[in-house]
Amino acid sequence: MTLQDKSAYGLDGVIAAETALSHVDGERGELIVAGARIDTLAFAMSFEELAARLWSLADGQPRDPKTTTRQFGQARQRAFARLPQLLAAARDLPLGAGMRAAIAALGPEPDLPPEVVLSGAMPVITTALLRTQANHPPIPPDTTRSHAADLLYMLGDGAAPPSKVRALQTYLVTVCDHGMNASTFAGRVIASTGADLFMSVTGAYCALTGPLHGGAPEPVLAMLNAIGQAERISPWIEDALSRGERLMGFGHRVYRVRDPRANVLKDAIQGLGEGDLGFAAQVEAYARAALAKRYPQRPLDTNVEFYTAILLDTLRIPRQAFTALFACARTVGWTAHALEQQRMGRLLRPASRYIGEGVGGR
Numbered sequence: 001m002t003l004q005d006k007s008a009y010g011l012d013g014v015i016a017a018e019t020a021l022s023h024v025d026g027e028r029g030e031l032i033v034a035g036a037r038i039d040t041l042a043f044a045m046s047f048e049e050l051a052a053r054l055w056s057l058a059d060g061q062p063r064d065p066k067t068t069t070r071q072f073g074q075a076r077q078r079a080f081a082r083l084p085q086l087l088a089a090a091r092d093l094p095l096g097a098g099m100r101a102a103i104a105a106l107g108p109e110p111d112l113p114p115e116v117v118l119s120g121a122m123p124v125i126t127t128a129l130l131r132t133q134a135n136h137p138p139i140p141p142d143t144t145r146s147h148a149a150d151l152l153y154m155l156g157d158g159a160a161p162p163s164k165v166r167a168l169q170t171y172l173v174t175v176c177d178h179g180m181n182a183s184t185f186a187g188r189v190i191a192s193t194g195a196d197l198f199m200s201v202t203g204a205y206c207a208l209t210g211p212l213h214g215g216a217p218e219p220v221l222a223m224l225n226a227i228g229q230a231e232r233i234s235p236w237i238e239d240a241l242s243r244g245e246r247l248m249g250f251g252h253r254v255y256r257v258r259d260p261r262a263n264v265l266k267d268a269i270q271g272l273g274e275g276d277l278g279f280a281a282q283v284e285a286y287a288r289a290a291l292a293k294r295y296p297q298r299p300l301d302t303n304v305e306f307y308t309a310i311l312l313d314t315l316r317i318p319r320q321a322f323t324a325l326f327a328c329a330r331t332v333g334w335t336a337h338a339l340e341q342q343r344m345g346r347l348l349r350p351a352s353r354y355i356g357e358g359v360g361g362r
């Protein structure tokens with residue numbers, strides 16, 4: 001069976017919803033989130049403030065950022081108190097699958113909005129699973145800290161320096177929302193059926209985990225480690241491409257130029273004053289040139305995952321948790337889209353073209 005129109009099967013450019021949350025301009029390499037360009041927003045707003053703004057845009061209910069910030073802390077505490085139930089089916093699974101099981105075990109809290117319950121719980125589950133699997137006890141959240149600072153604290157390195165907290169917050173803000181990406185679409189489809197936010201986020205998380213979407217940063221780091229030194233860049237990349245492999249951290253369904261989030265995250269790494277950006281930049285330059293040569297008609301440039309991998313590695317986040325960290329940020333976007341879908345969307349139900357037998361008695 002051959003696909004007759006590749007773009008139709010990938011739903012390229014199909015409008016499935018109207019949104020006030022974020023806009024991706026793939027030709028100009030521009031990302032607008034909550035009305036502001038990502039390169040401005042990423043260094044100007046806390047994660048909690050952005051969450052309050054996105055959720056307000058989504059359901060039309062104004063939120064006070066201070067109240068939302070306080071609720072985030074309460075949601076972290078609540079998730080920690082519920083860890084025995086949340087981790088019951090999760091602790092013996094690999095981290096990605098463990099996250100799925102733990103997210104699926106989350107449920108409503110009587111005094112907190114579901115979007116905050118879900119978003120607040122994510123770093124608690126992530127850090128508790130990481131620590132449990134390393135035979136260390138989970139660390140309770142400290143609600144006097146910001147969401148980003150508390151995430152680093154719960155990982156177990158004590159109070160992180162402000163430079164690290166800033167870098168993580170920049171990451172969380174930068175990847176918080178991104179138009180109708182695959183996981184957000186999955187979440188919106190579920191929300192469009194009338195299912196609640198817990199169902200929607202569980203499905204969205206599952207869609208995130210694949211290597212073509214949010215599962216890419218771990219393989220990016222594996223690629224950088226496997227290349228190892230400057231002399232091996234050319235043979236390694238040429239071999240991979242000639243085997244028909246995809247270079248992780250490059251290419252995007254919408255962007256035809258460099259993903260603007262790559263620059264933001266590169267700046268955040270530079271702000272840390274750590275990490276080997278020189279070698280990464282050499283790999284990036286070679287990969288872009290090799291892809292341009294191989295696919296002259298299809299621009300394939302650096303995407304967000306390339307510098308995500310380097311940033312999270314520099315922050316000493318274990319690589320098996322990279323996708324979970326992405327989920328910690330994107331849950332705010334997923335829940336905002338689910339709220340927006342519930343408020344103004346219709347049931348999402350596309351069509352398929354039947355290519356089998358039996359129609360009309362034939």
Ligand code: ACO
Binds near residue numbers: 213246254291303304
């Ligand atoms: N390395 C090598 N070749 C590539 C790459 C890549 N990174 N990306 C696309 N190609 C090739 C495809 O194999 C295809 O070749 P073919 O025509 O011979 O089959 C050609 O370029 C055209 O690809 P498209 O079909 O236009 O790509 P699509 O829009 O379906 O894919 C995607 C986008 C999935 C992101 C792709 O570029 C990819 O797999 N990249 C690597 C994984 C990655 O970095 N994922 C993270 C994306 S960002 C995010 O989701 C947060």
